[in-house]
Amino acid sequence: MTKDSSKQENRTLEEIRCAVAAIEDKKGESIRILDVRGKSSITDYIIIATGTSDPHVKALKSGLDMALKGAGVQLLGQDRELGSGWLVVDAFDFMIHLQTTEMRDFYRLDQLWKDAREVTL
Numbered sequence: 001m002t003k004d005s006s007k008q009e010n011r012t013l014e015e016i017r018c019a020v021a022a023i024e025d026k027k028g029e030s031i032r033i034l035d036v037r038g039k040s041s042i043t044d045y046i047i048i049a050t051g052t053s054d055p056h057v058k059a060l061k062s063g064l065d066m067a068l069k070g071a072g073v074q075l076l077g078q079d080r081e082l083g084s085g086w087l088v089v090d091a092f093d094f095m096i097h098l099q100t101t102e103m104r105d106f107y108r109l110d111q112l113w114k115d116a117r118e119v120t121l
Contacts, residue, residue, distance in 0.1 A: 012093040015073050016045060017121050019096055022067035023049045026060045028098070034116035045094035046113060050104050054083050057098045061087050064096065 016033060023031055028049040037044045051057035061078075068075065068091065076090040085100040086107070097109060104110075 008093075012044065013121070015068070015071060015091065016047065016094055016119075018067050018071045018073070019047060019064060019091075019094070020121060022064045023047075023060055023096075023098075025067075026063040027056075028060050030104070032110060033119040033121065034113050035119050036113055036116045039113070039116055043090070043093065043095045045119065046109070046116070047094060047096040048104070048109050049096070049098055050101055051098055053100060054085060057085065057087055057100055060098050061089070064089060064098075 020031060020033065028051060031047065031049045034046045034048070035044070036046055040046075049060065051060050065078075068089075073091050076092050078087070078089045085103040087098045089096040089098075099107070099109075
């Protein structure tokens with residue numbers, strides 16, 4: 001790992017900490033951080049969190065948006081379709097999936113990425 005890649009990695013982990021703190025602040029549940037480097041061609045980490053309802057998922061996203069903006073995190077894209085039970089925020093090096101319990105149970109992203117290493121901060 002080069003000095004620049006190590007610096008980038010530390011920055012990414014700090015941004016992930018910021019995102020997780022915002023989700024925790026809004027009472028997001030079952031938060032998991034998965035290291036998908038070498039397994040995904042589109043991102044390095046995936047954060048999965050559960051909201052208890054569509055309004056809760058919306059509140060999680062709102063808190064997340066404010067925290068990431070305040071930390072200067074550039075977002076590549078994000079879902080704007082509320083009420084689907086699943087919102088995605090793409091911060092390039094990591095993606096955040098906010099899902100209702102029903103969506104998380106149905107799509108089982110945790111199982112899809114079962115070979116990924118779970119990250120603890």
